[in-house]
Amino acid sequence: MENAVQQINNLSIGFTSKKGEQISILKNITTNIKKGETVGIVGESGSGKSTLALAMMGYVKQGLYTISGECLFHSNDLLRMKDKDLEDIRGRKIAMIPQNAGQSLTPNLKIGYQIDEALKLHTDLKIQDRNKKISELLNKVRLPSPEIMAQRYPHELSGGQQQRVAVAMALAGNPELLLLDEPTTGLDVTTQAHVLELLNFIAKDTGTSMVYVSHDLGAIAQVSDRVIVMYSGQIVLDGPVRRILKNPIHPYTSGLLKSIPKLTLPGLPKSMSGSQPQPGTITKGCSFYDRCELAEMNCSNNSPELEYVKNLNTSVRCFKHKELHEKIDKDENLVTSIENTILDKEMLGLSKVSISYAKKKFIDQLLNKESDDNPTVKDINLNISKGETLALVGESGSGKSTILKSIAGLLKAKEGNIKYENNKILPNELKLRDPNSLRAIQLIFQNPDESLNPNHTVEQIVSQPLKLYFGLQGEKLKDEIIKVLKKVRLGEFYLTRYPRQLSGGEKQRVAVARAFAAKPDVILCDEVTSALDVSVQAAVLNLLQELKKDFGTTYIFVSHDLAVVRAISDRVAVLYQGRLCEIGPSKNVYNFPSHPYTEVLLGAVLEPDPDIKPKLVAEDIVEEKPPEKGCSFQGRCPRKVGEICNSEVPPWQIGENGNAIRCHINIDELRNLQK
Amino acid sequence: MIFLIFKRILLGLITLFIVSLITFAGVEVLPGDACTTYLEREAYGAALEACYQRLGLNVPAYERYLSWAYGVIQGDFGYSLSGEMKINDVLGPRVKNSMVLASASILIGIPIALLLGIITALWRDKFPDIVISTITIFSMTIPEFISATLLILIVAIWLEWLPGIVIVPTGASISELLPNIILPVIAISMIMTAHMARMVRSSVIQVMSSDYVQMAILKGVPYWKMVFKHVLPNALLPAINVVALTIAWLLGGVVVTEVVFNYPGLGRLVIESISNRDLPVVQALAIILASIYVGINLLADLMTLMLNPRLKSLQIKK
Numbered sequence: 006m007e008n009a010v011q012q013i014n015n016l017s018i019g020f021t022s023k024k025g026e027q028i029s030i031l032k033n034i035t036t037n038i039k040k041g042e043t044v045g046i047v048g049e050s051g052s053g054k055s056t057l058a059l060a061m062m063g064y065v066k067q068g069l070y071t072i073s074g075e076c077l078f079h080s081n082d083l084l085r086m087k088d089k090d091l092e093d094i095r096g097r098k099i100a101m102i103p104q105n106a107g108q109s110l111t112p113n114l115k116i117g118y119q120i121d122e123a124l125k126l127h128t129d130l131k132i133q134d135r136n137k138k139i140s141e142l143l144n145k146v147r148l149p150s151p152e153i154m155a156q157r158y159p160h161e162l163s164g165g166q167q168q169r170v171a172v173a174m175a176l177a178g179n180p181e182l183l184l185l186d187e188p189t190t191g192l193d194v195t196t197q198a199h200v201l202e203l204l205n206f207i208a209k210d211t212g213t214s215m216v217y218v219s220h221d222l223g224a225i226a227q228v229s230d231r232v233i234v235m236y237s238g239q240i241v242l243d244g245p246v247r248r249i250l251k252n253p254i255h256p257y258t259s260g261l262l263k264s265i266p267k268l269t270l271p272g273l274p275k276s277m278s279g280s281q282p283q284p285g286t287i288t289k290g291c292s293f294y295d296r297c298e299l300a301e302m303n304c305s306n307n308s309p310e311l312e313y314v315k316n317l318n319t320s321v322r323c324f325k326h327k328e329l330h331e332k333i334d335k336d337e338n339l340v341t342s343i344e345n346t347i348l349d350k351e352m353l354g355l356s357k358v359s360i361s362y363a364k365k366k367f368i369d370q371l372l373n374k375e376s377d378d379n380p381t382v383k384d385i386n387l388n389i390s391k392g393e394t395l396a397l398v399g400e401s402g403s404g405k406s407t408i409l410k411s412i413a414g415l416l417k418a419k420e421g422n423i424k425y426e427n428n429k430i431l432p433n434e435l436k437l438r439d440p441n442s443l444r445a446i447q448l449i450f451q452n453p454d455e456s457l458n459p460n461h462t463v464e465q466i467v468s469q470p471l472k473l474y475f476g477l478q479g480e481k482l483k484d485e486i487i488k489v490l491k492k493v494r495l496g497e498f499y500l501t502r503y504p505r506q507l508s509g510g511e512k513q514r515v516a517v518a519r520a521f522a523a524k525p526d527v528i529l530c531d532e533v534t535s536a537l538d539v540s541v542q543a544a545v546l547n548l549l550q551e552l553k554k555d556f557g558t559t560y561i562f563v564s565h566d567l568a569v570v571r572a573i574s575d576r577v578a579v580l581y582q583g584r585l586c587e588i589g590p591s592k593n594v595y596n597f598p599s600h601p602y603t604e605v606l607l608g609a610v611l612e613p614d615p616d617i618k619p620k621l622v623a624e625d626i627v628e629e630k631p632p633e634k635g636c637s638f639q640g641r642c643p644r645k646v647g648e649i650c651n652s653e654v655p656p657w658q659i660g661e662n663g664n665a666i667r668c669h670i671n672i673d674e675l676r677n678l679q680k
Numbered sequence: 681m682i683f684l685i686f687k688r689i690l691l692g693l694i695t696l697f698i699v700s701l702i703t704f705a706g707v708e709v710l711p712g713d714a715c716t717t718y719l720e721r722e723a724y725g726a727a728l729e730a731c732y733q734r735l736g737l738n739v740p741a742y743e744r745y746l747s748w749a750y751g752v753i754q755g756d757f758g759y760s761l762s763g764e765m766k767i768n769d770v771l772g773p774r775v776k777n778s779m780v781l782a783s784a785s786i787l788i789g790i791p792i793a794l795l796l797g798i799i800t801a802l803w804r805d806k807f808p809d810i811v812i813s814t815i816t817i818f819s820m821t822i823p824e825f826i827s828a829t830l831l832i833l834i835v836a837i838w839l840e841w842l843p844g845i846v847i848v849p850t851g852a853s854i855s856e857l858l859p860n861i862i863l864p865v866i867a868i869s870m871i872m873t874a875h876m877a878r879m880v881r882s883s884v885i886q887v888m889s890s891d892y893v894q895m896a897i898l899k900g901v902p903y904w905k906m907v908f909k910h911v912l913p914n915a916l917l918p919a920i921n922v923v924a925l926t927i928a929w930l931l932g933g934v935v936v937t938e939v940v941f942n943y944p945g946l947g948r949l950v951i952e953s954i955s956n957r958d959l960p961v962v963q964a965l966a967i968i969l970a971s972i973y974v975g976i977n978l979l980a981d982l983m984t985l986m987l988n989p990r991l992k993s994l995q996i997k998k
Contacts, residue, residue, distance in 0.1 A: 062898055067889075088903065096900030103898075108891040113913045113989055122909075126900050158989040174899065 009037040010182050010214045011061060016074035016084075018056055018065060019284070028285035029072060030056050032238045035311070038182065043208055043215040045229030045246070047222055049261075049538035050509070051281050053238040058184050058218045060084065062099050063091050078182075097127040100175035104187040106167035110159035116143075117155025120174050127178030142173040146203060164401075165196035172203065176211070183215045189224055193400035194565065198609035198619040201227045220538065222265060223611030226250055227619070234258050237282055237292040240311055244319030246615050254319065254326040256297045264543035265613055266572035268595060272340030273550055273572050276543035280508045291323070299325045340572075343550055346392035347575060351427045352559045353412065353527055358385040358421035360404070360411050360583075379633050380419055382407050382583035391526070394553070394560040396574035396591070398567060398606070402628075404583030405563045409529045412561065413448045414438055426526075444474040447520040451532035453512035457504040463490070463515050464500040470523035485522070492555075493518045493548060510541035514548065521552060527559045534569055546573055567610050571595055579603045581638050582631035589664030599675050600666040601644045636669065644678060646670060688981060692974040696967065700752070703966040704745050707959045748963075757964035760953075767964050770949070775968075778945035780854055781861055781868070781938075782930035789869040790876065790923060794916070797880025801915075802907065804885060813881075816874040828867040828940040835863060845942040852944075864941045868934055872926055879922050880915070887915040917988055924980030931976070932969045 013036050019029035031053045038044055038061075048054040059066065060076050063083030075082040078094065086094075095101075103109035110119060117139055124135045143151035146169040159167060168188060175183055185204070189197040205228055208215055217228050225232060225246075232249040234242040234257065242255040253259045260277040267274075279296040290305040291297070297304065303324060311322045323329070361380035382404040389395050397405040410416040412423055414435035423431045425442055432438050447470075450456035457466055467486045471477045477485055487497050493514040504512055513533065520528050530549070534542040550573060553560060564570050570577060571591060578588040579602060587600035598604045601623075608620035623641045631637050635651040642650065649669050659665045660672040668675065715731035722728075732738040736747070751758055757767035796816065800809040819827070836844030846860040887893060888911060896910045935947035942948075946965065953961040 059898075064894075064898060092900045092902055094900070095898050101895070101898040103891060103895055105891060109895040111892040111896065111910045111914070113917075113987075114909065122901060123899055126902075160990050171895075178900075 008040045010040050010078070011038040012077040012080075013037065013057075013061070014075050014077065016057075016060065016076055017072040018053075018060060018069055019072050020069050022285065026285065027072065030069060030238050030284055031060070034074070034240055036233060036240060036243060038214050038216060040181075040214055041208075041212050043217060043228055043230050045225035045232045046216060046218045046235060047220065047225050047232060048235035049220055049281055049540065051237075051284075052235040054218045054220075054235050055186055057235070058101075058186050058216060061182070061184055061216060062095055062101060064095075092126075096123055096175075096180070097178040098180055099182045099184065100178060100180040102168075102171050102175045102183060102185045102188045104190060106171040106188075107159065107164060109171060110167060112159055114158075115155065116157050116159065116162070116170050119159075120155070120170070120177055123174050123177035138177075142176055143170075145176065145207075146170070146173045148173075164192055165200060168192060168196075168200055169203070172200075172207070176207065179211070180213060183213050185215060185217045185219075187219050187221075188217075190219065190221065194567065194611075195400065195605060195609040195621075195623065197224065198611065198621055201611070202619075202621060204228055221611070222250065222262065222539075222613035226613050226615045227611055229615075234261075237287065238284060239292060239322060240320070241293070241322045242319065243311070243321075244317060248317055248319055250613055250615060252330070254314070254317065254321050254330045255323050256299050256325075256329060257293050259329065260296070260298075261540060262613060264540045266543070266546070266566075266568040267612060268568050268571055268607070268610055269612070270340055271571055271592065271595070272342035273547050274340050274543045276547050277540040278544075280510060280541065281538075293323075299328065301325075341547075343394075343573065343575075344554060345575070346554060346557060348391040348557070350391045351388055352391045352393070352425075353387075353389040353561075354424040354427065355385050355387040355408075355412070356421055356424070358408070358411065358423065359383045359419045360407050360416060361419045362407075379631060380583070381631070382411070383631070385421070385585060387578060387585075387588075389527070389559055389561065391559055392553070392557050393576060394562055394574045396562045396564065396570040396577045397580060398564060398570050398577060399580035400565065400606070402582065403580040405580055406531055407583070408580075409448070409531050409561060409563055412527075413446055413529055414443075415448075440474065444470070444523045445526040446529065447523050447525040447527070448529045448531065449513075449516050449520050449533050452536045453504070453509070453516045454536075456516055457512060457519075459504055461503070462500065463495070463502050463504075463507075466504075466515055467518050467522050470519060474523050489518045489522045492521060492552065508541075509537050510544060513537060513541075513545055517545070517548065517552070521556070521558075524556070525558065527561065530560055530562045530564075532564055533562075535564065535566065542569070549573065567607060568612075579606065582628060584631065584637035585667060586638060587664055587666045589660075589662065593662040593664050597660075597662050597664065597676065598679075599660055599662075599664050599672050600638075600668055601642050601670075601675070602638045603666075604679060605641070605643065636667070644670060644675070684985070685982065688978055692978055695974055696970055699970040700749060700963075700967055701745075703963050704741075704748070707963060708741055710959075752964075752967060757967075758960050760958055760961045767961055770961060771946075771964065771968070774944060774946050774949045777852075777857065777943065778931060778947070780857055781864060781934070781943065781945055782927065784861055784865045785868045785872060785930055786927060788865060789873045790926075792869070793873040793876035794880055794919075796873065796877040797919075798884055798907075798912070800877065800881045801884030801888065804888075812877070816877050819870040820874040820878070822870075823936075824867055824871055824934070825936050825940055827870055828864075828937055831863050831867055832940075846944065847942070848944070860941075861943070864934075864937050864943055867937050867941075868930065872930070876919070876922060876926065880919055883918055884911060884915040887911050890914075913987075917984060920984050920987070921977075921980050924976050928973045928976040931972045 013034055016031055016034040017029050018031040019027055022028050034057060046054045046057060056069065063076065063086055065071060065084070071084045076084050078099065083091065120139050120142060121135055124130060124138055130138060139155050140151040143154050148154050148166060148169050162170065189200050192200060201224060217225060219225050229246045231244065232246050233240055234249065234255065236257050242249060242253060242258050249258065250262065253262060263275045264277055265274060277296055282292055289308065291308055294300050294304045309322045309324050311320050313320045314326065359380045360382040385408060387395065397408060399405050407416060411418045418433045423433070425431050425445065429442065431442055464486055467489055468482055471482055471485050486500065490499060495511065495514055495518065507515065534545055537545060546569065549560070552558060562570065562574055574591045576589065577591045577594045579586045579594070579600065581602050586602045587594060594603060595607065598607050605623045608622050611619055622643045626641055628640050632639055635653055636655050639645060639650045646669055655667045655669045657665050657667055658672045666672055715728055715735060715737060719727055719731055736744065748758065759765065760767050760770050796812050800812050803809045832844040835841050842862055843860055848856050848860060893906065893910055896906045901910070932946065935950060938945045938947035939951060950965055953965065
């Protein structure tokens with residue numbers, strides 16, 4: 006290929022297992038990156054996408070080695086190059102933007118120094134010119150007051166700012182190829198949209214080729230010209246972005262797309278069964294065979310080759326791609342809408358709840374004085390009916406998890422009270438609560454790796470609530486454990502397994518089983534799907550919905566992912582800096598967002614469709630503390646009316662759709678302003 | 681920042697106050713007292729009364745504590761029982777001797793420990809690491825009374841290169857001490873260096889596998905520059921506290937080593953005064969050792985604070 010910046014031929018990378026077998030992480034990758042092109046590499050965790058990106062810099066992680074093939078950069082094989090020569094290419098010709106900029110910037114060196122280091126290595130500029138260049142670069146990534154920024158340490162910046170610094174550092178050497186490894190994962194939605202927009206601008210402005218690695222099809226859709234889909238260390242699909250995302254001709258890709266909840270399509274998405282095979286477990290046949298709906302005998306015996314389909318300009322690894330291309334699933338029911346299970350009975354009521362993290366000062370303690378008049382979470386009034394799913398959404402720092410912890414009793418509310426079943430006031434401290442109310446409220450955490458005790462078997466994990474709340478023992482206990490596990494679709498043979506022997510989805514099922522074992526009335530879900538892959542996420546969402554139907558459980562669902570919330574919730578409460586902005590039925594909040602913050606938030610959501618662009622309404626400044634008085638959103642509001650926003654807390658107004666918002670602008674006027 | 685230093689100093693003083701109370705109380709509740717010990721069989725009647733009178737033991741305990749504490753604050757620990765010397769005069773040369781031993785061990789041990797730790801980490805699982813790690817683990821596990829005795833046997837008795845035990849008067853000058861301390865320093869350094877080298881090794885390895893080091897490599901930073909700029913400053917920060925504890929341990933007297941080599945330092949004084957039931961000296965030693973620990977740890981914390989930009993700015997913000 007003449008104009009290819011990078012050409013990868015038949016590349017396999019792997020490791021030697023303890024048994025001495027050679028196991029490949031990457032299998033026979035052949036592709037190329039053209040000049041000025043942005044290629045998105047998408048895949049779930051364990052698909053080998055990061056290994057591929059690192060190989061493109063000639064970097065192979067410790068423990069792995071190149072089995073065969075080559076990775077040519079202008080016809081030099083990076084994988085067989087001396088370290089000394091690689092140093093000249095890394096950062097100068099090929100630069101990397103890492104996943105977690107916060108951890109990828111050296112903590113003891115100032116931002117300016119770290120950029121200067123790249124400049125010193127890769128340019129011949131003199132010191133004054135370099136200082137000028139640092140400011141220029143920081144300006145280019147749109148960081149305010151570059152001179153001051155350069156003097157800061159990495160931890161003094163917000164996540165979005167750190168990511169921008171990483172971009173600036175990568176641009177320092179004017180690279181021909183930029184590799185981005187999940188650069189926006191872990192950023193807030195609005196920040197993510199801004200960073201992606203910046204990357205798009207840089208790609209156009211500098212003409213650099215980019216390789217964008219991500220699990221997030223939404224982000225991939227926004228930046229890529231071409232998309233490579235990876236599964237189990239292989240390329241399964243490779244073609245133009247619209248072709249891949251709108252009419253994928255590989256069953257994995259189409260399944261993946263279907264399992265993503267979408268804002269425009271309310272209801273629960275279809276889930277894919279099973280999970281990606283572990284490296285080394287597939288010896289013959291197609292690696293997607295187990296999970297494929299179209300699979301037949303041939304697929305289990307012969308592995309398909311990557312085949313170039315000329316009229317679609319797409320390479321695909323599937324025997325049945327023609328069938329898939331002809332079959333258009335227009336008529337198919339893509340989502341199952343959630344049933345209304347809400348009963349007219351109040352389950353949980355929060356009135357005027359305020360929570361503060363501030364430690365009381367010594368003197369205030371002596372005088373028994375409340376010291377914090379600007380608490381992290383303030384004035385939360387919420388009523389949740391039996392069988393309802395209420396979602397709390399907002400960016401990091403919006404206090405959504407804090408509220409959950411306070412309901413669970415893990416965090417003491419400073420003011421206000423939490424009522425259970427309309428009459429009982431729950432004590433705000435855990436140790437004062439009676440066993441029955443402890444049982445009634447269960448919590449599922451974000452990361453099952455951390456919430457399941459690694460030294461307990463699944464049986465021990467699930468038995469705990471049963472022993473604690475119902476005093477079950479012996480046979481009865483075992484029967485009940487098996488019953489609960491069946492409910493979350495885990496067979497009896499899981500009893501003796503340890504968490505480390507389970508996949509991410511299975512672990513989260515165990516966590517769900519543990520919560521349901523207590524026969525709770527309310528389950529608090531704290532970002533329960535954010536640590537999971539999309540195909541698994543859909544399965545867990547479906548499971549939660551079914552269990553709710555069976556048990557009439559009430560959910561409070563916290564998530565930063567607005568599409569997930571759209572899929573599962575009956576009602577949504579939008580939070581900013583620990584204050585409620587808007588609350589209403591999901592349908593109305595999503596279709597007619599009224600509060601300016603809801604508008605900003607929804608505008609920034611990325612859909613896995615290159616033709617739907619996010620609307621960037623507000624700046625992505627990060628506020629460290631809620632404002633002392635006035636509206637909580639005053640600092641970023643695109644519709645700020647004036648002094649009143651800074652001085653007075655806006656009153657509640659209820660619109661005709663049933664949305665309640667807190668804003669100084671009339672709710673109908675807000676609707677008109679958006680048009 | 682200044683507030684924080686102030687707070688730490690205050691906390692240190694409170695610790696010392698509590699230590700002084702505990703030691704004083706401990707000495708009080710022990711059966712017998714200074715006079716019964718001193719007079720031994722004659723400890724009755726008029727002689728005992730006279731001794732109480734002379735030592736001021738016939739007043740209530742709290743009064744004695746207050747007058748003792750008042751003296752300590754002014755740097756006067758009173759008199760020792762055996763020999764009736766001023767405790768300050770007893771302690772003075774011992775502190776100096778311990779300092780000499782400690783500084784020599786620190787000067788030799790710490791640089792070697794850092795070097796070995798860094799080498800083993802950078803050549804992890806390669807030849808240098810395997811050799812050095814085996815040796816360090818070996819010298820960590822041998823108790824000092826064995827390694828010290830072996831050293832005496834080999835170097836002093838078989839080879840006759842150096843004196844086996846220290847036979848100098850307590851008040852000897854540094855030049856007199858010098859050839860004598862070589863063996864004790866080696867014995868101490870062996871254990872200390874091994875411990876610290878392991879610590880440094882794991883710390884460097886941890887930093888080497890961090891995202892920012894991978895980033896520095898991918899940025900094209902040459903290897904040694906990366907090691908000195910990106911790895912070591914971050915890896916050695918946590919080592920400061922370990923070094924501090926080691927120094928405190930050394931200054932506080934390495935009891936076993938000092939006894940084996942008959943070295944006239946604080947450690948041996950501790951043993952001697954306990955076996956002589958010289959309670960005023962024991963009290964004084966407890967306070968001095970506690971002050972050393974508190975002081976050195978305070979210093980280490982402040983150093984970490986100064987060197988770690990993350991902690992520094994956190995404090996300034998507050």
